[in-house]
Amino acid sequence: MRGARLSAPLPFLAAVVAALLLASVLIATLVQERSARKDRALALARTEALDHARKYAKHASQALSTVEAALADIAENMTGGPAAMGNALLKLHLAVKHKSLYLPQAIDVRVFDAEGRLQANGTSYPPSAMSVAEEPFFRRHRDQWERFVVEKPWKTPSGTWTFGLSRGITENGKFNGVVQALVDPAYFEGFQLANEEEHAAGDPGRLDAVMLFDADGTVLAAWVPKKTEDTIGFPVRSNTAFAGMPIKGFGSSGLQTLDSEGHVVGIIQLSDFSFRVAAALSRAAVLREWSRQVSHTTLIIAVIVLVTITFIALAIRQMRQGNRVKE
Numbered sequence: 001m002r003g004a005r006l007s008a009p010l011p012f013l014a015a016v017v018a019a020l021l022l023a024s025v026l027i028a029t030l031v032q033e034r035s036a037r038k039d040r041a042l043a044l045a046r047t048e049a050l051d052h053a054r055k056y057a058k059h060a061s062q063a064l065s066t067v068e069a070a071l072a073d074i075a076e077n078m079t080g081g082p083a084a085m086g087n088a089l090l091k092l093h094l095a096v097k098h099k100s101l102y103l104p105q106a107i108d109v110r111v112f113d114a115e116g117r118l119q120a121n122g123t124s125y126p127p128s129a130m131s132v133a134e135e136p137f138f139r140r141h142r143d144q145w146e147r148f149v150v151e152k153p154w155k156t157p158s159g160t161w162t163f164g165l166s167r168g169i170t171e172n173g174k175f176n177g178v179v180q181a182l183v184d185p186a187y188f189e190g191f192q193l194a195n196e197e198e199h200a201a202g203d204p205g206r207l208d209a210v211m212l213f214d215a216d217g218t219v220l221a222a223w224v225p226k227k228t229e230d231t232i233g234f235p236v237r238s239n240t241a242f243a244g245m246p247i248k249g250f251g252s253s254g255l256q257t258l259d260s261e262g263h264v265v266g267i268i269q270l271s272d273f274s275f276r277v278a279a280a281l282s283r284a285a286v287l288r289e290w291s292r293q294v295s296h297t298t299l300i301i302a303v304i305v306l307v308t309i310t311f312i313a314l315a316i317r318q319m320r321q322g323n324r325v326k327e
Contacts, residue, residue, distance in 0.1 A: 020308065020312075038287065041286055041287055041289070042259070042264065042286065042287075045264040045281050045283075045286040046257040046259075046264055046266065048266075048281060049257060049264050049265055049266030049279050049280070049281050050257060050266035050268065050279075051266070052207060052210060052266060052279035052281075053210070053266040053267060053268040053277045053278060053279040054266075054268050056191065056210050056212075056223055056268075056277045056279065057268040057269075057270050057271075057276075057277040059188070059191045060188065060212050060221070060270060060273075060275065060277060061270045061271055061272050061273065063105045063187065063188070064105075064165065064183070064270075064272070064273055064275075065272050066102075066103065066105070067103060067105060067106055067165050067181045067183060068148065068165060068167070068272075070099050070102070070103055070109070070181070071109075071165065071166070071167040071179050071180075071181055072167060073099070074095070074096065074099060074109070074111065074167075074179045075167050075168070075169045075170075075179050077095075078092075078111075078169055078176070078177075078179075089119060089120055089126075090125060092111065092119065092120040093120040093121070093122075093125045093126075093127070096109050096110075096111060096120050096121060096122045097122045097123075099122065100122030100123075103181065104187060105183055105184055105187040105188075106122075106181045106182060106183055106184065107156070107160070107162050107182040107183070107184045108121050108122055108123050108181075108182045109121060109122040109179070109180070109181050109182075110122075110127075110179070110180045110181075110182070111169075111177065111178075111179050111180075112132055112138065112177050112178045112179075112180070113176070113177045114142070114175055114176050114177050115131070115133060116131045116132045116133030116134070116135070116138050116142075116178075117129075117130075117131050117133075118130045118131070118132075119177070132178075136151075137149045137151050137164060137166050137178075137180070138166075138178055141166065141167075141168040141175070141178050142168075142175055142178075145168065145170075145175070146168065147167065147168055148165070148166070148167055148168075149164075149165075149166045149167075150163070150164070150165055150214065150273075150274075151163055151164035151165075151166070152214075152218055152233065153185065153218065153219070153220060153232050153233040154233070155233075156182075160184070160186070161185050161186075161232040161233065162182045162183060162184060162185070163182075163183050163185070163220050164180050164181065164182055164183070165180070165181045165183060166178050166179065166180035166181070167179050167180075183220075185220060185221040185222070185232050187221075188212065188221040188222070188223055189221075189222070189223060191223055206281055206282055206285040206286065207224055207279065207280075207281060207282075208224070208241045208263060208280045208281065208282045209222070209224055209239055209241035209242070209278075209279070209280045210222065210223040210224045210277065210278070210279045210280070211223070211231070211236055211239065211242075211277070211278055212275055212276075212277050213236040213250070213275065213276055213277075213278070214274065214275055215274045215275075215276075217235050217236045217237065217247075217250050218233065218234070218235060218236070219231055219232055219233065219234055219235070219236050219239075220232070220275065236250055236278060237250065240262075241262075241263050241265075241280035242263070242265060242278060242280060243260075244260030244261060244262055244263065245258045245260055245263075245265055246258065250267065250276070250278070259283075260283070261283065262282070262283050262284070263280040263281060263282060263283050264280070264281045264283055264286060265278055265279065265280045265281075266278070266279050266281075267279075
């Protein structure tokens with residue numbers, strides 16, 4: 001009789017096994033769906049990061065191409081070079097000043113003769129006496145005949161950041177000087193995308209950083225966050241949004257996405273310059289909705305487990321009552 005009391009009828013075993021199988025299938029399905037939703041959220045974030053980077057890269061290309069075109073125009077219309085203009089230097093100053101009016105992205109435009117002496121700029125007349133004969137950018141034009149040179153960012157005496165774009169002035173195989181634009185990194189901060197403003201209203205902090213950097217990874221300008229001393233002129237990976245990214249990723253051309261524990265990053269190569277734009281989305285913000293879904297899924301799994309345990313407990317209780325009746 002004791003052996004009969006411990007034995008379980010087949011219907012009871014079938015019910016328990018069925019309950020366990022059903023619970024296992026439901027839990028496995030929920031876990032798999034949770035993982036799939038996370039993958040979809042990250043895939044969409046990578047596309048979004050590239051889209052942000054592409055739009056900002058287009059903005060940067062347009063701004064820098066306008067400067068480059070202005071420098072080319074000044075250089076090509078300077079027959080004999082600035083030193084040959086003599087009394088016409090006032091005319092040169094007015095021409096440069098007029099050109100500067102259409103370059104809000106430039107702090108100043110400066111023209112140097114073949115000896116590196118400042119001949120004209122877009123802000124004052126007569127210009128202050130200065131020479132850039134031994135400056136690296138000027139020597140690259142004069143000694144290496146580089147046509148277009150980009151300088152690393154530096155601080156002006158007023159404390160603002162700038163970086164230089166310059167073009168050599170040549171005629172009939174002769175070096176006649178350099179025309180240089182001092183680009184204002186703060187100009188890039190004014191670029192706002194309507195979709196980002198709308199998005200920021202509902203989910204601020206999703207877009208953590210957008211930066212323009214050169215082939216060496218030095219930051220030239222930043223849209224988000226605002227320009228700060230520890231951003232402009234520093235390596236792009238010194239910013240927390242990009243710190244966890246592999247360094248080789250910032251040197252690759254074309255477009256790509258990078259992931260870290262904290263951010264999803266899209267990188268776009270500018271079409272006309274050896275610069276890149278990187279846009280970083282907060283991984284926590286990207287997965288915020290998924291995290292809410294995880295909480296719901298966890299609750300559902302807990303309910304399934306509780307119901308299954310309750311069902312089995314009730315079945316065991318009913319079986320024991322049946323065994324007592326038989327005794």
